[in-house]
Amino acid sequence: MLDHINEQELKDRLSLIESMIAEGRRNTQSWGWTFVLWGVAYYLAIGWSARGPSVWAWPATMLIAVIVTVVVASVKAGNHPGTTLGRAIGSIWIALGISMSLLFLALGLSGRLTDQHLFAAVMSAILGMANGASALILRWKVQFACAVVWWVAAVAACFGTDAQSTIVFLAAIFLCQIVFGIYCAIAEAQKRKRRGPIHA
């Protein structure tokens, strides 16, 4: 049966297998919108706080972001199959969401969310941990670069003036949430566009 099968066709089959396995396992790139959503949520919370001290700025914004994420994710997840890899990545981000929500809700309501250096350092370190763990599991250099930016922001937040600390934190949000989120969304769209139908 192999007489009529040429070398290129065999290579195409191998390539098809690799791309389909990767397609099944790919999860994180479909989540680009959440990075953008949370980036916008951080900016809104920072903007709200900047208008005057408010114990509700961070708790309220984070709560709304959690609700939007859960609702949109449950709609989008729909028929997406589960994978061990997907569960591992999902666990990291769910644990991050719970940790940040509880910590900043408690800090906000107790009125102890007053040191902006400490706040930016803790938040950047937590985000660096989540991005770093996800990047190491996925062996994804772009996301690891985001983790490095967060770690740099965490260290930088401990030094410098209030203005410098704020600028570094805002820049990290822009790069690692907005730009990275848009990059993920574009990469996902391009991948969908490139791949044509598979015929029997």
Add this chain to the structure above:
Amino acid sequence: MPDLPELNPVVHGRLRLALLSLLSGVEEAEFTWLRAKSEATDGNLGAQLLKLEEAGYVAVEKKFVSRKPQTLYRITEAGRQALTEYVQALKQLLGPAMDA
């Protein structure tokens, strides 16, 4: 010269190969997800999945979720073995051309 391996005709079909590869990376998948990933038509997809099911390479589970019918497909151990053997046969056939 060593004998060239035979390619399993059930796995060799392009869409069937894509479906087995997709299912090898997930625990189970809905018909609609497989259709979206393969961009195949309902009829073609259903026919190829049936061939894989008849060969014992995929297992099917039908259930209702919120009163809507849901068909789930899962690769079997035999299917995983067949895919592994197919890849090995491909690599053997390509030989030195693999790196070209």
